[in-house]
Amino acid sequence: MSTLAPLPPRPTRRPLAPQTIQEQQSRLVSLALLLILTGPGALMLAGLLAAFVQADRTQRRARWCALLGLAGLGVIAFRWGHLGATLASLTRTTQPLLGYLQPSLITPPPPAALPALFAQSWPDVRHFWLTMLLLAPLLALYLQNTRVKTAEDRERERLARDTARAQRALQRAQHQCATAPDAAGGSLVLGVPLGGDLAWSHGAWFTYPAANLGRHLVLIGASNTGKTETSKRLAYGAARTYGWRVFYLDCKGDEATAAEFTTAMHTAGIAHVAHFPSTTYDGWRGDSTAILNRLLAVLDYTEPYYRDMTKLLLSLAVDAPPGPPRSSEELLARLRLEHLLTLYRGHPEAQELTGLRKEDAQAAANRYRSFFRALRGGLDGRWAFEDVAAGYLLLKGLELRDQTASLGRYLLEDFAHYVAVRKPPDERVLLIIDEFPAIAVGGANAATLFEMVRFRGAGVIVTAQSYAGMGSDADRILGAAGGVILHQCADPERLLPRAGLQVSFQRRISVAERGMGRGVKEYALGEGSLAVQDSLKIHPDMVKRLQPGECVVIAGGAAQHIRVSRVRPPRRSPRRSPRPPRPAAPPVTPPLITDGIALDDATRQRCRTVAARRMPPRSSPAVPSPPPEAPAAPTPDPAPPPPRAGGPTPPPEAAAPISGPAAPPSLPRPADPGGSDIAEY
Structure with missing residues (x-):
């Protein structure tokens, strides 16, 4: 069975x-x-x-x-x-x-x-x-x-509370940024800290130390995210707090940024800010080797042969007697073989000129001629980096087109020579290159520039819109920089590992279903687990959601989320319109005594008008000018007649009669016993 x-x-x-x-x-x-x-x-x-x-x-x-x-x-x-x-x-x-x-x-x-x-x-x-x-x-x-509430509802509420808390902190930081000081603890104030483990805060302010600023900085952020404001704040702090020279190389050609940079430098106490190209730059300082390096950085070469021929021609041009060229016109004249043969006549270098083909020399000269003629003498000026405390170099990409990158590289080579040779050893300088990928051939050039000027008292800040925009050698640029500042960008994943990892705890909640059909809901059981793992200190989504003016500062394996404070010019009190002068008090006229001559009201008013016009100011008593001849013997003043019965007493302050021209014969001169203010009519 x-x-x-x-x-x-x-x-x-x-x-x-x-x-x-x-x-x-x-x-x-x-x-x-x-x-x-x-x-x-x-x-x-x-x-x-x-x-x-x-x-x-x-x-x-x-x-x-x-x-x-x-x-x-x-x-x-x-x-x-x-x-x-x-x-x-x-x-x-x-x-x-x-x-x-x-x-x-x-x-x-x-x-x-x-x-x-x-x-x-x-x-x-x-x-x-x-x-x-x-x-x-x-x-x-x-x-x-x-x-x-279900388990999902509780998690959503927790996230909403965290988001609201972060929004309130950001609003407080925005109000606090309006009162940010220039410096705190001897370092420039960059903004208000919002959270992180980078220990550069002093009180309620986040600072950027001078030692780290001198180790260079890479600033990455999309357009309209506050990248330029951060650059201006660093420039202002370097000039105001650290006393450095500051130069801004604008590779995107923004006239508004130029005006804002000038205002920031004026606020920092620098009266004169040089501007290029409105004021032409002197790009011909230094020896022949320095000028040769600048000229070689201008052009790109695809064939080693043409690079070698051009280098030979340029070296002969800059070394020709009587010395290096000091203007673009002089260089272009030397790039003609006939002129070079004339300069090297009787010198051993004349044999090298015979090895150059006229077609190759003409092709190289034409390329440099097109470059310098596009600048219209912009590099033949009178000022250079060592002449001013601050300067703004604007590269007008829409006008220069293909020559923008060449001009930027020329100026960078001149800056490297200025830092290495022409700058005093104890002087510090900061160069900001806005949109550096627009002028760089490759990241190796930026890394080489970082390494050349780091130990000579110069700091360099380069900005770009994304990690991919830094070029194929972006990692070498970032490795040579001492810090990274991230604004909102689309690809922060390759940059955030530089902030380091942290131990995070991942919660797992056990839930049970209740209900039928579509009404099934999951409620927490009160059970769960906690997993420990390493994760990025800064989540990529957090960087992608940054608001304009927010950034993440990364240095030394630590990071800090901050709100950048804008450079605000000092408030000027509005000019008050000058007060109109108070009208002069009318002269006090004592009663007119005419020794029996009666004056009508019209005559009396004319007498007062003439007296007021001829009377000197009350602040300085009238001093009669000395006559051309010796004065006659003084005569005693006539005794004043007795006042009329019932008449007022003359004021004592008008005791001296006012001198004037003789009275007309139609009216006898009235007596002035009380020193009245009326002269004569």
């Missing part, structure tokens, strides 16, 4: 987390109370509104529900008298039901009387529940905020 195999035991449902169970029980109790207090209509409407609000991720519907709920509260408050009467009537009707809760105080009604009691209280209950429909929007918000 065959026996049936026992059925496998049904898997038991694993209990949920205690917190989840407690939330479910509390929700059931609250729903029961709401059903009794607000009625099934308000509760069903609130459930529909809660589902409507939950489908919106922008919280706009939640705000509308809050406004509607507040409006409902206002209506209830306005009609509270009628609603209060309904509640009082309902309380009196249902008071016997309290006997079931406290039988010792109130005798409970018999069960047969309950239908009649409910029928008596139903009008008041219906009216109250209909009024509670106005609170359905607020009930929907309550149901939405007190629902039992």
Whole structure:
């Protein structure tokens, strides 16, 4: 007799987390109370509104529900008298039901009387529940905020809290950047730290030390991410705090950046900032070897033969007597074989000229002629790096076209010669090359420049829009630099390992499904695990989401997320318009005494006008000019006649009569006993 195999035991449902169970029980109790207090209509409407609000991720519907709920509260408050009467009537009707809760105080009604009691209280209950429909929007918000959350909901809320916390920190940093000082702890202030392990902060400010700035810097960021503002802040701090010379080589040709750089240097205390090409540059300083290196950096060669022929021609041109060329016109003249033969007549080098083919010499001369004629004498000026404390070299790519890279390399070779030979050993200088890949043939040139000037008191900052834009030798450039600053860019994965790794903890949460069909949800079981692993200190997505003005500074295996402070010119108090001068007080005229001659009002006014015009200022008493001849013997002043009866007393401060021309014969000169301000008419 065959026996049936026992059925496998049904898997038991694993209990949920205690917190989840407690939330479910509390929700059931609250729903029961709401059903009794607000009625099934308000509760069903609130459930529909809660589902409507939950489908919106922008919280706009939640705000509308809050406004509607507040409006409902206002209506209830306005009609509270009628609603209060309904509640009082309902309380009196249902008071016997309290006997079931406290039988010792109130005798409970018999069960047969309950239908009649409910029928008596139903009008008041219906009216109250209909009024509670106005609170359905607020009930929907309550149901939405007190629902039992799934594991996914909890993780999303945690991420939302972290994002909100980061946004608040960024807003505080933006306000704090407006009051950033120039320096802190003896180092230039770059901005406000937001998080990281790079220990360059002093108090509430993130600084960039001079020692690290002298070890060069690579600044990478897409367009309109704040890369130029960071460059200007570093330039301003180097000039203001460290006292360095600062030069800005703009390979993209932005006139607005030139004006902003000039303003920053003026704010740093540098009165004169040289500008190229508005002011022509002297690119012919140094010996023949230095000039030869600059000229060789101008052109690219695909064939070694043409490079060797051009180098031979250039070396003969710059070494020709009486000395190296000091202008482009002089060089172009020397690149003609006939002229070189004339200069080397009687010298052994004349034999080398015979080995040059005229076609090769003419081709090399034509290439340099096109280069220098495109510049229109831009390298035949009077200033160079050693002559100014700050300079802005603008390469107009739209005008120069193919000559932009050649001019940039020429200026870089001259800068290397300035640092190595022409600069005093104890002087520090900073060169910023904006959009360096536009002028570089390869990364090896940048790395060589870094290595040449590092130990001679010069720092170089190169900027690019991406890691790929640095060229095939980008790793060599980054290896020669002492720091990297990352703004928002599309490919930070190759750069972030330079910040180092950190030990991270990865959480794994156990969940269980509850529900049927499409309503299945996953709730946490209260169980999980914690995995330890090494990960990047800076996540690539964080760099890709950086806002304009934010950056990540990487140096020495550490990193710091900061908000860069802009260079702000000092505020000038608005000029106040000068106050108009106060009108002079009218002269105090004593009563006119005319020894019996009566003057009408018009004559009296004319006398006062003439006296006021001829009277000297009150601040300096009138001193009569000495007569050309010896003065006559002084005569005593006539005694003043007695004043009229009832007349006012003349003022004592006008005691000296004012001299003037003789009175006309039509009117006798009136007596001036009291020293009146009237001269004569």
